[in-house]
Amino acid sequence: MKSLYFLTIFICFFAFSCKKEVVADKSSEGLSHEDVLSLEKNSVFTNEALIYKGTFEGKYFGDKVVLKLTDNDFFVEYKGKNYQGEWVKKDDGSLMEIETKKNKLPFQFMRWSDNSEIMILNEDGLADDNGENYLIRVTEK
Numbered sequence: 001m002k003s004l005y006f007l008t009i010f011i012c013f014f015a016f017s018c019k020k021e022v023v024a025d026k027s028s029e030g031l032s033h034e035d036v037l038s039l040e041k042n043s044v045f046t047n048e049a050l051i052y053k054g055t056f057e058g059k060y061f062g063d064k065v066v067l068k069l070t071d072n073d074f075f076v077e078y079k080g081k082n083y084q085g086e087w088v089k090k091d092d093g094s095l096m097e098i099e100t101k102k103n104k105l106p107f108q109f110m111r112w113s114d115n116s117e118i119m120i121l122n123e124d125g126l127a128d129d130n131g132e133n134y135l136i137r138v139t140e141k
Contacts, residue, residue: 050093050112056135060107060120067118067135074098076105110135 056067066077069087076083076098085100094112098105109121116137119127127133 050115052089052096055138056118057138058118058120058133058135060133062132065120065135078105107133 052069053071054069056065056069058065060078063079064077068075072086072088074083074085074087081103083100083103083105085098087096087098089095090097090109096110096112096118097108098110099108107120107122110118111121111127113119113134118135120133120135121127122133
């Protein structure tokens with residue numbers, strides 16, 4: 001009888017001591033819950049509405065560009081020539097397409113970097129890899 005009692009205790013001890021451990025997979029580069037909370041707390045997010053009207057100046061491959069936007073029209077000074085036409089919002093409004101009335105500009109698409117900066121996109125629709133071709137909002141004089 002004593003051996004049956006010890007055998008039962010031994011089996012119970014063995015069964016509970018073999019509890020499966022939960023091990024987190026540390027091989028992936030995932031974020032922990034604490035990392036996510038920290039990112040949410042310290043992140044800067046703005047849903048500031050874009051102001052399309054205004055005057056912007058900058059360079060396109062080294063040549064000065066002045067862009068003036070109104071509600072639906074634009075005016076560009078580039079390489080000593082003046083261009084006029086209409087512009088339209090594309091996608092979520094951060095992409096703009098311009099269409100000239102007469103002469104053709106070497107660029108057609110622009111993307112907002114933030115509310116004060118517009119990036120002129122290359123013909124392939126991508127940004128310049130050298131960090132050039134930005135127009136900065138200027139205050140009206």
